[in-house]
Amino acid sequence: xxxxxxxxxxxxxxxxxxxxxxxxxxxxxxxxxxxxxxxxxxxxxxxxxxxxxxxxxxxxxxxxxxxxxxxxxxxxxxxxxxxxxxxxxxxxxxxxxxxxxxxxxxxxxxxxxxxxxxxxxxxxxxxxxxxxxxxxxxxxxxxxxxxxxxxxxxxxxxxxxxxxxxxxxxxxxxxxxxxxxxxxxxxxxxxxxxxxxxxxxxxxxxxxxxxxxxxxxxxxxxxxxxxxxxxxxxxxxxxxxxxxxxxxxxxxxxxxxxxxxxxxxxxxxxxxxxxxxxxxxxxxxxxxxxxxxxxxxxxxxxxxxxxxxxxxxxxxxxxxxxxxxxxxxxxxxxxxxxxxxxxxxxxxxxxxxxxxxxxxxxxxxxxxxxxxxxxxxxxxxxxxxxxxxxx
RNA sequence: GGUGAGGUAACCAAGCGGCUAAAGGAUGCUGACUGUAAAUCAGCCGGUGUAAUGCCUUCGGGGGUUCGAAUCCCUCCCUCACCA
Numbered sequence: 049x050x051x052x053x054x055x056x057x058x059x060x061x062x063x064x065x066x067x068x069x070x071x072x073x074x075x076x077x078x079x080x081x082x083x084x085x086x087x088x089x090x091x092x093x094x095x096x097x098x099x100x101x102x103x104x105x106x107x108x109x110x111x112x113x114x115x116x117x118x119x120x121x122x123x124x125x126x127x128x129x130x131x132x133x134x135x136x137x138x139x140x141x142x143x144x145x146x147x148x149x150x151x152x153x154x155x156x157x158x159x160x161x162x163x164x165x166x167x168x169x170x171x172x173x174x175x176x177x178x179x180x181x182x183x184x185x186x187x188x189x190x191x192x193x194x195x196x197x198x199x200x201x202x203x204x205x206x207x208x209x210x211x212x213x214x215x216x217x218x219x220x221x222x223x224x225x226x227x228x229x230x231x232x233x234x235x236x237x238x239x240x241x242x243x244x245x246x247x248x249x250x251x252x253x254x255x256x257x258x259x260x261x262x263x264x265x266x267x268x269x270x271x272x273x274x275x276x277x278x279x280x281x282x283x284x285x286x287x288x289x290x291x292x293x294x295x296x297x298x299x300x301x302x303x304x305x306x307x308x309x310x311x312x313x314x315x316x317x318x319x320x321x322x323x324x325x326x327x328x329x330x331x332x333x334x335x336x337x338x339x340x341x342x343x344x345x346x347x348x349x350x351x352x353x354x355x356x357x358x359x360x361x362x363x364x365x366x367x368x369x370x371x372x373x374x375x376x377x378x379x380x381x382x383x384x385x386x387x388x389x390x391x392x393x394x395x396x397x398x399x400x401x402x403x404x405x406x407x408x409x410x411x412x413x414x415x416x417x418x419x420x421x422x423x424x425x426x427x428x429x430x431x432x433x434x435x436x437x438x439x
Numbered sequence: 440g441g442u443g444a445g446g447u448a449a450c451c452a453a454g455c456g457g458c459u460a461a462a463g464g465a466u467g468c469u470g471a472c473u474g475u476a477a478a479u480c481a482g483c484c485g486g487u488g489u490a491a492u493g494c495c496u497u498c499g500g501g502g503g504u505u506c507g508a509a510u511c512c513c514u515c516c517c518u519c520a521c522c523a
Contacts, residue, residue, distance in 0.1 A: 205518085267466080268477085277466085277467090291475075295476070299476090301476085325474075326476080358474085391487090392488085397469075398469070398483095401483065403468080430468075
């Protein structure tokens with residue numbers, strides 16, 4: 049029992065409050081653990097993985113995992129960490145995103161024992177007087193305490209009324225779901241606390257709030273997020289996941305070990321002191337890839353990476369483009385036709401800077417003629433884009 | 440409702456009649472060095488074009504003044520602050 053609690057608390061950031069948590073555990077019944085995601089974008093990232101893994105732990109111990117899809121709240125947009133109001137999403141986008149979330153999430157959660165709920169279920173039918181009743185329960189001062197809002201206010205940036213409603217709705221979700229524990233990233237603290245407040249107001253025992261640390265993104269500074277484009281998506285291919293992980297800084301690597309693999313501190317120390325950072329990173333990349341795609345795929349990703357970057361070989365399979373429709377044409381036209389490059393100007397730049405190799409040697413003449421007779425050609429653009437031009 | 444300040448490249452921010460495709464920063468890309476690490480250095484960073492002091496599109500929207508506008512005028516839309 050004590051062991052169980054320790055394990056669950058491991059790797060968490062803030063828990064409010066621990067006493068309450070221990071009491072809930074002592075109830076000897078499955079607790080209702082809520083984790084919410086808003087389907088605002090098509091992909092889930094390794095950043096989400098941290099929370100899912102924690103949820104999974106609860107699940108493995110026999111507690112009830114509730115995955116809340118915030119299909120209504122997605123229409124508002126969580127103001128967390130935002131310096132401006134989000135653009136509104138269409139219903140269609142939300143439906144699509146939800147589908148991809150569900151496709152990805154069960155790589156990490158046990159589908160048999162996960163309750164998937166949508167907050168539109170109870171938010172959509174609310175009548176206006178019920179909404180009013182909800183808003184009556186919280187004061188403006190309380191809302192404005194929130195760090196994001198305080199900052200925006202100070203920076204003279206707009207805050208819309210609807211954003212103020214966001215924490216209220218998230219809190220209300222907890223009331224409806226009668227959550228015992230709510231998980232979230234550490235930037236969710238305010239929203240999660242709102243759940244406690246509202247539950248008490250509705251005469252329920254307040255949920256335990258448990259936050260997990262935010263994962264820093266590939267840029268090494270900001271949190272991993274789709275909007276910063278510094279992320280690894282759960283749906284990325286094994287070789288992408290592997291490759292992207294290899295590109296993180298050494299300092300960051302230990303965070304990833306800790307948060308994504310749950311590696312204990314002692315093991316980390318040993319790794320740091322005894323293993324070459326490159327090997328440690330490969331190990332990390334392989335383990336995470338394995339977690340998402342299984343062992344064979346992870347191993348293959350590692351081998352491909354090593355032959356490509358360590359041994360500088362050209363990859364075995366690369367996208368292939370045929371000259372059939374174009375006939376003999378210039379290098380520039382052919383490459384542009386692959387749609388792999390944003391513009392012809394971008395291609396010229398690439399060539400000017402020596403970033404384009406044809407059959408292994410740099411080319412800088414955009415007018416070079418590619419002749420189907422001479423095909424196939426092997427092309428490399430930058431470090432990692434390879435393609436084959438066939439007749 | 441009143442008063443004042445703003446809206447510039449997918450981000451921040453200068454410019455306030457020609458020399459402005461628009462300074463600077465951040466991000467990104469390419470190259471060198473490496474371990475596709477970090478740090479560092481160099482270059483690039485609207486499109487089109489063999490090339491040019493070429494052409495096209497861009498400074499919230501629309502209209503106007505001018506040989507010429509991001510820069511001046513009119514009008515509309517949006518944001519912020521203070522007062523009520």
